[in-house]
Amino acid sequence: QSVLTQPPSASGTPGQRVALSCSGRNSNIGRNYVCWYQQLPGAAPKLLIYKNDQRPSGVPDRFSGSRSGTSASLAISGLRSDDEAYYYCATYDDSLYGAVFGGGTKLTVL
Amino acid sequence: QVQLVQSGAELKKPGASVTVSCKASGYTFTSHYMHWVRQAPGRGLEWVGVINPSGGTRSYGQQFQGRVTLTRDTSTSTDYMEMSSLTSEDTAVYYCARDGRGSSDFADYYFDYWGQGSLVTVSS
Numbered sequence: 001q002s003v004l005t006q007p008p009s010a011s012g013t014p015g016q017r018v019a020l021s022c023s024g025r026n027s028n029i030g031r032n033y034v035c036w037y038q039q040l041p042g043a044a045p046k047l048l049i050y051k052n053d054q055r056p057s058g059v060p061d062r063f064s065g066s067r068s069g070t071s072a073s074l075a076i077s078g079l080r081s082d083d084e085a086y087y088y089c090a091t092y093d094d095s096l097y098g099a100v101f102g103g104g105t106k107l108t109v110l
Numbered sequence: 111q112v113q114l115v116q117s118g119a120e121l122k123k124p125g126a127s128v129t130v131s132c133k134a135s136g137y138t139f140t141s142h143y144m145h146w147v148r149q150a151p152g153r154g155l156e157w158v159g160v161i162n163p164s165g166g167t168r169s170y171g172q173q174f175q176g177r178v179t180l181t182r183d184t185s186t187s188t189d190y191m192e193m194s195s196l197t198s199e200d201t202a203v204y205y206c207a208r209d210g211r212g213s214s215d216f217a218d219y220y221f222d223y224w225g226q227g228s229l230v231t232v233s234s
Binding site: 002032035044045047050051088090091092096100104 | 145155160171207210221224
């Protein structure tokens with residue numbers, strides 16, 4: 001059982017915009033920055049978003065993040081077939097004194 | 111360019127210990143915290159712990175307290191994760207991941223570079 005809650009699956013068609021959700025509580029998302037990772041099959045996770053809405057250099061602006069209260073969201077616009085992957089949200093938890101992750105959302109591009 | 115290169119796959123028996131290494135290059139090793147994250151087969155990501163740049167301070171996930179030890183050798187820019195009393199539940203890919211902040215005083219708990227992963231299999 002993950003500390004952060006993500007829907008297990010999501011889907012979209014090429015060119016579409018999708019939004020992936022991540023919910024937590026005051027001790028984690030409510031007080032700390034959220035980040036998002038993309039994991040392709042057989043690969044290490046890759047940082048997509050940090051500090052709620054910041055993109056590392058090299059990450060396309062098709063990816064955007066937001067946070068409101070105890071929830072966060074990752075939006076992907078102009079969906080492409082190579083966006084098919086698992087997406088994980090993560091943050092720090094003040095009660096657990098460490099990083100926590102969501103269970104991950106498997107995004108399928110139809 | 112930043113690189114984190116981890117040691118190879120390990121096969122261990124229940125009750126044994128394992129040490130995974132992570133050699134860093136391409137940046138100032140003593141400017142970043144290093145985290146460890148694991149992923150059991152077909153499962154999500156789980157934070158194991160973090161070590162500060164000098165190697166003097168560590169923090170561990172509650173489920174790993176007393177079983178995991180993080181150390182680092184600043185002379186070789188290498189981090190180590192040792193886990194003891196292994197069970198089949200510890201079978202996973204273990205990743206080292208650099209903290210993105212770049213401070214010797216604080217970690218931001220987002221991971222901007224990851225190692226390639228080291229598979230640890232625990233089986234009798």
